[in-house]
Amino acid sequence: MRSRTFMVGPNASGKSNLLDVFRFLRDIAKPGGGLQHAVLDRGGISKIRCLAARTHPDVEVEVHLSDFDTEDVSWKYALGIKQEVRGYRLPFLSYERVWKNDKLILNRPDKDDKKDKERLTQTHLEQINANKEFREITRFLESTVYLHLLPQLLKHPLSFTGPDLPGDPFGKGFLDRISKVNEKTRSAWLKKIELALKIAVPQFKKFEFKEENGRPHLEAMYDHWRPKAGKQKEDQFSDGTIRLIGLLWSLQDGDSLLLLEEPELSLNSAIISKIPALIYKLQKPKRRQVLISTHSMDLLSDKGISLDEILVLNPSAEGTEVYASSSIPSIKEMLDGGMSPAQAILPRTKPKDINQLTFF
């Protein structure tokens, strides 16, 4: 995958699941995480395994890591998980392997694992004692950020009670995240967002971070015929405004792998078409990888997107196949003929019998 990768495919083709692979590894690697947690949070092996799998499936994950914008693989991490066939049906490792520059440095199960089967319920990735040799992988994986901000959660936090999800994927604690950043950095980042909002949101004037009764808030000023009026808090912001703030914030916050789920939602198409360039600009100085799932014509109309930055997911009876769009010769030719990536690729992701949708 490139440092900026877009994923397209029909509904339920597995775009979010592909993003979830990285969240899963993060949940294993992060402090207080671990294999058991990561699997249980997802409802057990039976919810993780491939829909087309046969009995006693192995769930396997292998990631190759290289430096930003290079092709050489510096690390490889591979993981196989099975479920106990009796007892508590706990997940356990069928293997765990690590390669550094193509040299195998960890190969489990090893002889200690054979003596004590319990050891296989935990990965070495999650254990500081055991991951000394490849802590770089752990550091990378644990800092993965996923964002699929739901404006409603932010506007009506009290209506969505219950335990918070690990990693706050839907942005319920988004404002807390903002308040945790030190003041100087925060105001610098917010300043940038303010600049963008001034362009994107008509009548938008100013934008501030405030704390009231210990609760963080965002407050915006809009043009108003009374000079002191026109203030609104985040619970009155439009969905698009909130999502744009979330997107711009998360692109600036952190330098680790960023997973964006359909960043185009609620946004005006003119703004959407600028997202790819925006991502490029903000990821570059941080040398940060961004993976994006999308359905948007506007987003992929950017001719600056290379065909190998777009992965096409194609569901079939035996599971979903993923391929880079550059591997399809006719798409390449279409671009030579002046078509945009969106025009050449997106029609391929539509369901076969879509025309009959209105028949029912």
Add this chain to the structure above:
Amino acid sequence: MTKILMQFPDKYEIYQSYSGQGFGYLKTNIKGFNQASIINPHFMLTDLDRYECPMALRNDWIDFELQDNFIFRIAVREVESWVLADRESLSRYFNVALANFPIKPDLESDPKNTLIQLARRSKKREIREDIVPINTNAKIGPNYNGCLSEYVFKFWSIENAILNSESLERTYLKLKNFTSHKRRQRGL
């Protein structure tokens, strides 16, 4: 188009379809599809619309060399003419007397409108509601395409239609006689 290609089940298999959003989309992208025909055959169908004659459209759209595997056809005047061309079954479907249907639909200057006017006389409420625009601010009815494509898939017969439409017949023959050049034959 799917329905037409279905006439030749052994010859064509639809590998990928790009449904247009009107002629603007096709006009912008014709070069791309032509280029992609180097890899496998492509079939493009467009309406003649306001052009004088098919040649005028061709001259306006195409300023490059056409690939052998690119089948470019123009429906005279619109693909609706082809739908109208199977007079008998459409008259049955609309439940409107056969005498009201044009004998030479290719000569209709606004076949879409002819079709809508015919639907307006339909005794079936569902057809009237789907096809006829709700008011003068809409060009077509709320489920125009859905209703007509259902008709085409279920009842429309190309054998009947080519008897009344020369433009459809030519396309039919073109597809019938087409042989893929060089590369292996593999759908569209």
